[in-house]
Amino acid sequence: MSPTPPSDTSLRVSSLSQSGPSPFSIRPDARVLATLAEMLGISSLRKLSFEGSLKPFGESDWQLKGRLGATAVQACVVTLEPVVTRIDTDVARIFVKDFSEAEAPEIEMPEDDSIEPLGVWIDPAIVMQEALALALPEYPRKDEAQAKTIRVTEPGKTPMTDEEARPFAGLAALKDQLDGNTDD
16 A cells, blocks of 8 residues: 555545545646547647545445536537537546456446445546546537538449438339339
């Protein structure tokens, strides 16, 4: 058990209040915001805050409850223009002393995904990073952005339409023709 914390935001479990909540507040500086944005593959993070508390939960477990706030800038999936997203979400985790992970190659995901193993340290910054990554839109899109259909073919030929590309459309027409259900 190292007396040196793994990071500046790590909290030693043995030093937390056993009788009430232990508050925390994280507001990363511009350098950390830039590093996080790069790590998450987004254009930038304008603001980020994570505030909450840790309190005892049961005999030897701990509960983290917090509020994540962020303003993220991502590229639109259609136009690549910047899309600004505001995130405000509650975050909860339970750190369990007797946590055990299944060692099977294939396991079912537990219904409660807020349970984490309890170690010597709890780092709210790691929880903040995970919650932010999960809260970011996977496919950010500007409100007025519309995807355009592009059809490319050899010069002098007619491009294939979406209807022609459907493999069963031709079979349905053939079936109708064989059944004598043509509209001709």
